[in-house]
Amino acid sequence: MNEQSVGLLGATSLVGQCLLRQLVHNDYRISAFSRRLFTENHPQIIWRQLDRKDYFSDPTENKTIPLWLCVAPIWILPEHFDLLLAYGARRIVVLSSTSRFTKNLSTDSNEREIAMRLIKSEERVQAWMTAHKIEWIFLRPTMIYGYGRDKNITEMMHFIRRFGFFPLLGSAQGLRQPIHAEDVATACFKALTTFSLANRSYNLGGGETLTYRAMVNRIFAVLHQPQRILTIPLWLFQSATWVIRWLPRYRHWTSAMAERMNQNLNFDCSDLQQDLNFFPKAFELTAKDLPGQE
Numbered sequence: 361m362n363e364q365s366v367g368l369l370g371a372t373s374l375v376g377q378c379l380l381r382q383l384v385h386n387d388y389r390i391s392a393f394s395r396r397l398f399t400e401n402h403p404q405i406i407w408r409q410l411d412r413k414d415y416f417s418d419p420t421e422n423k424t425i426p427l428w429l430c431v432a433p434i435w436i437l438p439e440h441f442d443l444l445l446a447y448g449a450r451r452i453v454v455l456s457s458t459s460r461f462t463k464n465l466s467t468d469s470n471e472r473e474i475a476m477r478l479i480k481s482e483e484r485v486q487a488w489m490t491a492h493k494i495e496w497i498f499l500r501p502t503m504i505y506g507y508g509r510d511k512n513i514t515e516m517m518h519f520i521r522r523f524g525f526f527p528l529l530g531s532a533q534g535l536r537q538p539i540h541a542e543d544v545a546t547a548c549f550k551a552l553t554t555f556s557l558a559n560r561s562y563n564l565g566g567g568e569t570l571t572y573r574a575m576v577n578r579i580f581a582v583l584h585q586p587q588r589i590l591t592i593p594l595w596l597f598q599s600a601t602w603v604i605r606w607l608p609r610y611r612h613w614t615s616a617m618a619e620r621m622n623q624n625l626n627f628d629c630s631d632l633q634q635d636l637n638f639f640p641k642a643f644e645l646t647a648k649d650l651p652g653q654e
Contacts (some may be wrong), residue, residue, distance in 0.1 A: 366626030370432030378545035537565030
């Protein structure tokens with residue numbers, strides 16, 4: 361077995377679960393950290409609950425973990441700086457988001473706040489790691505989807521199942537690059553283990569660029585439902601959003617989301633492809649990506 365140890369923050373997240381499988385497959389020994397209590401046993405995985413202080417109580421655990429992955433929200437990472445130092449972290453791959461670019465001029469104040477939070481978090485984390493001579497890689501995914509657990513494609517699926525249609529603003533020709541969670545995990549693993557690269561930031565998109573409308577059409581197809589698309593004006597979107605936000609599942613929906621349907625949110629990811637030899641798959645939805653019936 362590979363004697364190398366890896367620390368993983370956000371282990372129970374969608375990308376975290378994908379990473380666990382890949383790390384196990386590659387014979388790594390993982391210290392998996394999460395705020396949630398997780399009791400699944402695996403000989404290569406040691407589970408740690410983040411709100412507990414007995415991280416070092418297990419005598420079988422190697423106290424030095426030089427390699428780390430953070431797929432939890434980047435703004436929680438500063439809470440664990442002491443933890444990383446205690447374990448002797450020397451290299452960290454951190455997941456951020458292209459939302460730092462796409463939401464910074466949003467008409468919604470909450471979205472602008474998210475963008476600023478991402479920007480400030482990247483700056484703070486980078487400054488800290490540089491000061492402590494820890495190598496870092498930032499990966500900024502676009503729209504993550506997969507296994508019915510994401511908050512993008514899955515929520516659109518729930519809406520179509522519930523209401524039988526999907527609303528679009530105008531032609532909805534804005535470009536998208538959805539990326540599957542497995543591909544995000546693969547990029548994280550490659551970034552962690554490509555030791556010739558350090559102190560770099562990459563945007564991370566899927567292997568296909570398509571319009572928002574085309575993306576919605578594919579969702580209808582995988583659900584085996586007729587394509588019922590309702591094109592509505594912005595003022596009606598704003599009113600409908602105010603109403604639907606009373607439902608808990610849709611409380612995060614905003615009219616700004618509709619406005620972005622006609623904005624290009626695709627990125628040049630050629631540097632990542634070249635540096636990591638990474639080529640994610642096209643936007644393909646399968647039965648495994650469907651959420652459970654409500």
